[in-house]
Amino acid sequence: MSQHRKTARAVILAAGVGRRLGSQEDRPKILLEFGGRTLLQRHLDALKACGVQDISITVGFAHELIEAEVARLGWSDCVRFVYNPRYHEGSLVSLWAQSDLLRADEPVLLMDGDVLYEPGMIDRLVHAPGENILLVDREIEPGDEPVKICFYQGRIVDFRKRPEHAHDWHGESVGFFRFSAGMAAALADRCAAHLAADGAGLEYEEAIRDLILAHPDRFSACDVTDLPWIEIDFEADVVRARTDVLPQLRASEPEKPERP
Numbered sequence: 001m002s003q004h005r006k007t008a009r010a011v012i013l014a015a016g017v018g019r020r021l022g023s024q025e026d027r028p029k030i031l032l033e034f035g036g037r038t039l040l041q042r043h044l045d046a047l048k049a050c051g052v053q054d055i056s057i058t059v060g061f062a063h064e065l066i067e068a069e070v071a072r073l074g075w076s077d078c079v080r081f082v083y084n085p086r087y088h089e090g091s092l093v094s095l096w097a098q099s100d101l102l103r104a105d106e107p108v109l110l111m112d113g114d115v116l117y118e119p120g121m122i123d124r125l126v127h128a129p130g131e132n133i134l135l136v137d138r139e140i141e142p143g144d145e146p147v148k149i150c151f152y153q154g155r156i157v158d159f160r161k162r163p164e165h166a167h168d169w170h171g172e173s174v175g176f177f178r179f180s181a182g183m184a185a186a187l188a189d190r191c192a193a194h195l196a197a198d199g200a201g202l203e204y205e206e207a208i209r210d211l212i213l214a215h216p217d218r219f220s221a222c223d224v225t226d227l228p229w230i231e232i233d234f235e236a237d238v239v240r241a242r243t244d245v246l247p248q249l250r251a252s253e254p255e256k257p258e259r260p
Contacts, residue, residue: 009106010052012043013204014113015060015087015094020234028062029232030113031069034246039116039232040069044079046119050126052109053078056101058094060087086200095204096191108184112175116241117229118249124227125178130220132211133178134159138225140172145233147173147205149221156219159209171221174229177208183218186211 014030021029030040037045047055059066059081070079084097095102095110102108109125125135134156136149150158150167158165159173179187190207212219228248230241 008052009054009056009101009104010047010109010111011095011098011101012055012057012111012113013091013094014040014066015058015063015084015097016091016114017061017088018114018233021232021238027065028059028113031065032114032232032238034116034241035249038069039113040066041073042116042119043111043113044070044073044075046117046122047109049119050122052122052126055079056082056098057113058082058084058097060084060094089200090202091204092191092194092202092207093200095207096188096195099188099192102179102184102188105181105185107181108179110177110179112231114232115175115229116232116245116249117174118227121174121176121224121227121229124222124224125176128178128220128222131180132183132219134219134221135174135176135224136171136221137174137229138169138171138223140170147175149173151221155216156212156221157216159205159212161205171223171225173205174224175231180218183211183215 014028018029031038055078057066057079060083063081063083067081070076082097084094086093121135125133134149140146140148144161147161148163148170149156150163150165150170152167157167163170187207190210194202194207228245230237230245232238232241
């Protein structure tokens with residue numbers, strides 16, 4: 001069996017404050033509800049459907065609320081928490097906090113916690129051919145906000161909001177990745193190197209970009225343009241998620257009324 005089909009661990013990053021959400025920033029973004037289920041519950045359900053039940057969540061802001069939701073859902077035996085007291089310093093610190101798991105000599109899924117998506121996206125990520133996988137959407141939003149996966153003659157040549165390398169085309173990163181055991185360990189090393197060089201404030205994509213530029217032949221992308229998804233950054237994203245994306249999702253269970 002190929003290594004990527006043995007993936008049984010996932011890291012979810014959910015430590016941030018979500019300042020750009022305005023009136024909805026009183027709780028972690030991963031606890032926003034859509035169709036009666038929190039983003040957290042949707043992540044756990046999607047991972048379980050693909051056989052991934054060893055999950056580590058980086059928490060920080062209002063971490064007790066996330067821990068309470070995991071307990072409410074009955075997932076306490078499968079989920080561990082890694083507390084990042086430096087959650088104001090950028091997502092690279094939150095990924096670095098998972099260094100022990102990244103160095104555990106097993107393949108790892110890495111996921112942003114603030115994404116609403118079609119659950120089949122995780123199945124594609126787990127089963128896509130290749131050693132290290134990024135999910136790409138060709139229908140990218142304009143501007144500097146989206147993280148761009150850039151391709152030249154079929155190879156990934158850059159990975160940034162503002163790319164520096166020439167490329168044929170680019171798509172948007174969903175914020176979900178699959179790493180082999182060796183590359184996951186290398187990712188932990190890159191995070192540590194950035195922090196040692198006073199890299200606090202950086203986003204974790206910079207560490208991934210380092211590895212892509214160093215080992216381009218070991219990375220590939222899986223196209224998920226046909227699947228609905230949205231990253232929740234602003235209040236307008238919450239509205240769009242509920243009015244546009246949510247109706248498109250093929251939920252495995254009937255939607256429940258949202259809790260007040």
